[in-house]
Amino acid sequence: MGDFTYEHLFDVVQRERKREELQQLQEDFYAQANGYVSSQTHILRSFDVLSDGAEKVRQQLHNAKKLLKELYDRREKKILLLALNKAKTNSNIIDTSALLPQEHALFEQIVSLLGSARVDCMATPAASPPPPAPKEGVSVRITGDVPKFMGADQTTFGPYKQGDTATLPERIAEILVKKGRAEHA
Numbered sequence: 124m125g126d127f128t129y130e131h132l133f134d135v136v137q138r139e140r141k142r143e144e145l146q147q148l149q150e151d152f153y154a155q156a157n158g159y160v161s162s163q164t165h166i167l168r169s170f171d172v173l174s175d176g177a178e179k180v181r182q183q184l185h186n187a188k189k190l191l192k193e194l195y196d197r198r199e200k201k202i203l204l205l206a207l208n209k210a211k212t213n214s215n216i217i218d219t220s221a222l223l224p225q226e227h228a229l230f231e232q233i234v235s236l237l238g239s240a241r242v243d244c245m246a247t248p249a250a251s252p253p254p255p256a257p258k259e260g261v262s263v264r265i266t267g268d269v270p271k272f273m274g275a276d277q278t279t280f281g282p283y284k285q286g287d288t289a290t291l292p293e294r295i296a297e298i299l300v301k302k303g304r305a306e307h308a
Contacts, residue, residue: 127159128159132156132159144221145221159187211241260291261292263290263305264307266305267285268283269305
C-alpha cells in the first residue's frame, strides 16, 4: 500500500481514458486506492486546518476521489458494452481477462440478465386464446335497417339489414323490438 500514490492513480485513469478496452489492474487495486484515500484523510486530520499543507492534501484527496469515481464509471461502461456484446453474440471469445473479480461477477450477472430478456422478447408468442363463445341471448329478426352501435359493455353490434337474424343480449333485443326495428324470431 505504501507504493500507491496519487500519480499512480492518475496514470491508471489516463490509460483507461485513452484506450477502448479495459485496462489490466492489480487484483487489489480498489483496496489499495481506498487505503490511499484513508491514509490521506488521516494525514489531513494531523494538519492545522488552515495550513498550506492541509490545503494541498485536501485538494489532492478531493481529486483522488473524483479520479476513482471516473475510473469506476469508465470501467463500468466498458463492462456493460462487453456484456452486451456477449449477450448478442453468445461468443466465448470475449476477452474478460482484464476484469477484476468483483467486475467479473457484475459482468456475468449482466450477461445473464440480458440473455434472459433477449429470450423473453424474441420468443415466439403463444397462440392467441380462442375467441370467447357467444353469450347467450335472444334471437330476433331485424325488421328495419339498424346501423352499427355499441352496447353498455363496449361490445359492437351491427350493422343489421332488414331480414337479418341476430342473437342479442336480452336488454338490447327488447329495445330493438320496442323501437319496431326487430321482432322475436
